[in-house]
Amino acid sequence: MTLPISYRLALVIFPILFSLPAQADNLDATQILSDVKRILKADVRVDGNDETILIGKRHPDDRSPILFVFEADTLLTESQRALLPVENAYSPASFDGFEVETVSSDPNLTRIIDVQGEGVDLVYPSFSGDKLILKSVEEDNGRYNFNVQFSFDEGLADFIITNVFLNTNNTRCDQGLISVFAFPDSPLSDQTLQDFDGREAFHELKELNRDFQTGRRQATKLMPKEVSISFEQALAAFKANEYSYFKEIMGSFLVGGRDGLSCSAEDYIVAKYYFPENPRWSNDLGFLFEQSGYLKEAATLLGMIVEKHPDRVVTYLNLADSYWALGNVERAILMYKKYMNLMGERKSRVPERVLERINLEQLKHGKENDSTS
Known part of the structure; x- marks a missing residue:
């Protein structure tokens, strides 16, 4: 029994x-x-x-x-x-x-x-x-x-x-x-x-x-409390024009390698800081990376956002600025043009630098074409 x-x-x-x-x-x-x-x-x-x-x-x-x-x-x-x-x-x-x-x-x-x-x-x-x-x-x-x-x-x-x-x-x-x-x-x-x-x-x-x-x-990707706090501190320092403090906080987002140097951005930036459920947060962090001079980190993170969220207009602008600062002019112009197209009837709100840089490259290519004709 x-x-x-x-x-x-x-x-x-x-x-x-x-x-x-x-x-x-x-x-x-x-x-x-x-x-x-x-x-x-x-x-x-x-x-x-x-x-x-x-x-x-x-x-x-x-x-x-x-x-x-x-x-x-x-x-x-x-x-x-x-x-x-x-x-x-x-x-x-x-x-x-x-x-x-x-x-x-x-x-x-x-x-x-x-x-x-x-x-x-x-x-x-x-x-x-x-x-x-x-x-x-x-x-x-x-x-x-x-x-x-x-x-x-x-x-x-x-x-x-x-x-x-x-x-x-x-x-x-x-x-x-x-x-x-x-x-x-x-x-x-x-x-x-x-x-x-x-x-x-x-x-x-x-x-x-x-x-x-x-x-x-x-699955839902979760944000560490420490990362959330550091972001808020960095954003506040940026808005207050406290650049030295801002740069210091943004440095805390970088990951160090075994040799004491920073890890390659491709090795961790997306995995650590891209949040599919909150692309706005990731875009803002990418913008802060660009503003603090961490350009590869910015381009890596922002590149993922435009790939996964192609309707996020402002990200194209931030990514273009990162490419431009890195000296990758061809990619920068491509992103600026995509940004312009997505702005549609809001072109009056496009920053002057966008038109200046597009025109500069068009003028440059025009001169190159004239010299070869």
């Missing part, structure tokens, strides 16, 4: 609860687990009280650790499958899978943990307080990781998946975080921690990444 799930769960939980001390602050993990891997404390239930998160094995010869979450003397949930090891394709002696982390964020921000283990705040709706995260770990993968974020659901009396984030690193240059994507409709959405199978989820996320890279799956 098969026992009901609730009864079988009770057989597991009750012996653990009876072995707990009266005060959670004095919780002795060795009374629950013979091999304790990690103990975390955080208010992941967001109720003003810290929960205790235990990761470890009941028996030393168990293949994978178990994840327990306690509040005071109550077991909120446990997961026996979340931390299942995943066989690594490169080395039979090592395993991939998930690691348990906790993060804390302010309202309207979400914190992720990147491939390097650094916490980064993102401008993304959230809730104030601590969160439970399962971070993917893969041997020989310094390119990306996933953060599976859980929130406590009082109705379900368990943690459920509320966010899935893909964090990518710049492997061509400084190895730092370059972009973060949210998948609101990921295949893992709304799974409970108790039902979460780390081995299955790991493979599902790898498939999700392949679909995303090939354009079969869409």
